[in-house]
Amino acid sequence: MSESTGVVVEGLRVAAVELGVQIVADVSFSVPPRTTLGIVGESGCGKTTVAMALLGFARPGTSITGGTVTVGGRDLLSLGEADLRRQRGRVISYVPQNPARALSPGMTVGRQLEEMLSSSASEAERKAAVRLAWEGAQLPFNAEMLGRYPHQLSGGQQQRVAIAMALVCEPQVIVMDEPTTGLDVLTQDRLIDVIAGLREQRDVSIVYVSHDLGVVRNLVDAVAVMYGGHVVETGPVNDIFRDPCHPYTRRLLEAIPRVRNDTRFLRGIPGSAVEPWDRPPGCPFAPRCDIRIDRCDVEMPPSEIVRGAPDRRTSCWRAGEAVEAVRDAREVSGPSSGFLDPPAPAILVVEDLVAAYRGRRLGVGKGRQPNVALRGISFTLPGGSCLAVVGESGSGKTTLGRCLAGLHRPLSGTVQFEGEPLGALAGDRRPEVRRRIQLVFQDPDSSLNPYMPIGRIVRRPLRQFFDLSRTEELARVSELLEQVHLPSSVRDRMPRELSGGEKQRVAIARALAADPELLICDEVTSALDVAVQASILELLTELRRARSLSMLFISHDLAVVRSISDGVLVLRDGEIVEHTDREMLFEAPAAAYSRELLDAVPDLHAGDYPAWDEASRLPTVGESGRA
Numbered sequence: 044m045s046e047s048t049g050v051v052v053e054g055l056r057v058a059a060v061e062l063g064v065q066i067v068a069d070v071s072f073s074v075p076p077r078t079t080l081g082i083v084g085e086s087g088c089g090k091t092t093v094a095m096a097l098l099g100f101a102r103p104g105t106s107i108t109g110g111t112v113t114v115g116g117r118d119l120l121s122l123g124e125a126d127l128r129r130q131r132g133r134v135i136s137y138v139p140q141n142p143a144r145a146l147s148p149g150m151t152v153g154r155q156l157e158e159m160l161s162s163s164a165s166e167a168e169r170k171a172a173v174r175l176a177w178e179g180a181q182l183p184f185n186a187e188m189l190g191r192y193p194h195q196l197s198g199g200q201q202q203r204v205a206i207a208m209a210l211v212c213e214p215q216v217i218v219m220d221e222p223t224t225g226l227d228v229l230t231q232d233r234l235i236d237v238i239a240g241l242r243e244q245r246d247v248s249i250v251y252v253s254h255d256l257g258v259v260r261n262l263v264d265a266v267a268v269m270y271g272g273h274v275v276e277t278g279p280v281n282d283i284f285r286d287p288c289h290p291y292t293r294r295l296l297e298a299i300p301r302v303r304n305d306t307r308f309l310r311g312i313p314g315s316a317v318e319p320w321d322r323p324p325g326c327p328f329a330p331r332c333d334i335r336i337d338r339c340d341v342e343m344p345p346s347e348i349v350r351g352a353p354d355r356r357t358s359c360w361r362a363g364e365a366v367e368a369v370r371d372a373r374e375v376s377g378p379s380s381g382f383l384d385p386p387a388p389a390i391l392v393v394e395d396l397v398a399a400y401r402g403r404r405l406g407v408g409k410g411r412q413p414n415v416a417l418r419g420i421s422f423t424l425p426g427g428s429c430l431a432v433v434g435e436s437g438s439g440k441t442t443l444g445r446c447l448a449g450l451h452r453p454l455s456g457t458v459q460f461e462g463e464p465l466g467a468l469a470g471d472r473r474p475e476v477r478r479r480i481q482l483v484f485q486d487p488d489s490s491l492n493p494y495m496p497i498g499r500i501v502r503r504p505l506r507q508f509f510d511l512s513r514t515e516e517l518a519r520v521s522e523l524l525e526q527v528h529l530p531s532s533v534r535d536r537m538p539r540e541l542s543g544g545e546k547q548r549v550a551i552a553r554a555l556a557a558d559p560e561l562l563i564c565d566e567v568t569s570a571l572d573v574a575v576q577a578s579i580l581e582l583l584t585e586l587r588r589a590r591s592l593s594m595l596f597i598s599h600d601l602a603v604v605r606s607i608s609d610g611v612l613v614l615r616d617g618e619i620v621e622h623t624d625r626e627m628l629f630e631a632p633a634a635a636y637s638r639e640l641l642d643a644v645p646d647l648h649a650g651d652y653p654a655w656d657e658a659s660r661l662p663t664v665g666e667s668g669r670a
Contacts, residue, residue: 153189271327
């Protein structure tokens with residue numbers, strides 16, 4: 044590999060061809076070797092569009108209309124398609140958000156790595172490169188692991204294979220698009236160590252796209268905050284998180300739930316993210332900004348250096364006042380949730396629940412029953428309260444939710460809902476009981492009908508459980524979409540036309556359409572950016588208070604759990620290791636496994652960050668792409 048010079052992006056623009064509107068406007072940044080730039084912002088802000096454009100890709104219906112992406116002295120965007128294809132993987136590589144879809148299901152992972160290498164390389168050279176990449180992704184290098192198919196790997200292992208594929212050709216730049224989204228906290232922690240090690244051990248520049256600001260805080264050197272296709276603020280990660288200058292950055296930080304010292308209400312951002320075809324002529328954030336002036340509505344502010352610091356820039360007419368506003372907001376405090384006082388009667392009672400999977404052999408050889416995924420689960424859920432269920436992937440969280448929703452038949456045990464024994468499967472239950480218990484699935488791609496428009500998807504529970512006129516149904520659909528921060532115009536769109544976060548909001552709206560009394564949420568915020576996540580958590584909290592809605596909240600995000608739950612159930616290998624109230628878990632966990640989970644959570648406000656001693660090597664972002 045030639046000596047790396049990092050990547051320099053200048054004036055990058057991507058447009059929707061038919062609509063004639065800019066999706067990404069004049070994005071510039073520079074990422075030197077051995078450094079990482081984090082690109083953050085809400086769904087639809089242009090993060091992934093920028094990430095794909097760095098490799099010369101544009102989604103169907105869009106086109107890269109301007110700018111340069113320079114790596115090793117060559118502008119990749121000026122190359123022909125054949126030359127550009129040869130640069131992908133060798134010079135700049137990509138780690139996708141969902142490796143399960145990116146990896147070929149019919150090919151072993153070892154074979155897939157070898158395919159990334161040039162056909163002119165010898166077998167010995169290919170094996171050496173595969174081993175180097177495999178070990179760089181911290182995977183065990185042996186024939187058994189290399190011979191596995193993607194479905195035989197865990198989610199974390201699949202993501203590491205995707206990283207190994209990005210490393211195998213020794214590129215100068217790696218673009219990572221939400222690589223830790225959907226992973227449990229322990230798997231995420233191990234993957235963060237892998238990514239941090241790449242930066243230290245290899246002469247590589249990393250562009251890290253994410254909505255998880257906790258991970259960004261602990262992984263990257265500098266941050267570019269995007270909104271409405273524009274970069275609105277940039278700078279060293281410590282400065283951005285400690286002293287945000289743009290009001291949008293401030294509101295993003297206010298929306299982040301925290302595991303440690305969480306004494307404040309979450310604050311979502313009013314309104315919805317602006318669509319490319321509906322952006323105002325001035326600042327794209329102006330319609331949602333709480334300190335805007337008339338000038339913000341008509342004139343886009345330029346990117347300017349902040350208080351004489353060349354490595355910090357922002358685009359805001361009132362940047363200084365945004366700083367004062369965030370300082371005032373930090374004084375707002377109060378618990379975001381809490382146990383009901385006095386305790387309400389139990390709405391759900393689970394006793395000695397045991398469940399298993401067909402065709403799987405788990406725990407054999409240790410005296411445990413073959414196939415068992417849940418072992419003797421017992422708990423009580425008071426009406427109007429929220430019980431969170433946490434644990435690693437494979438701990439039994441989702442199986443528990445599916446058993447309660449009637450989608451998985453348990454081997455034994457009993458479940459009572461408001462004193463009435465529940466049938467093992469949903470078909471065994473009365474329609475009224477089915478309406479009152481709703482499940483929001485983790486993966487909206489598998490739960491939303493891809494051939495049905497959004498309006499029809501949300502209307503189905505209304506038609507099934509209520510006697511409404513068509514006008515009333517349409518009005519209720521618009522109301523539900525608005526509650527989950529989606530414009531009513533999405534009614535006529537298909538699921539494939541929405542982002543992952545938007546599809547998850549549709550799934551939540553569909554569940555709420557049934558007017559449930561018990562809502563089972565299976566990782567419902569894992570695909571959402573922090574602003575939308577805070578709005579959804581606010582909505583769920585409001586529903587609990589207004590309608591005494593009870594919730595079983597399955598999640599791997601302990602910060603989210605602390606912001607919404609009353610009690611917490613910690614599962615490991617299908618067994619309960621701790622069942623306690625929220626504050627006891629986070630302040631004084633009794634089980635060693637609970638402490639291990641908490642220790643793995645990225646600390647958003649750690650106080651021991653190193654001083655910047657190599658300013659010349661920091662990623663820089665600005666009008667020219669250079670500091």
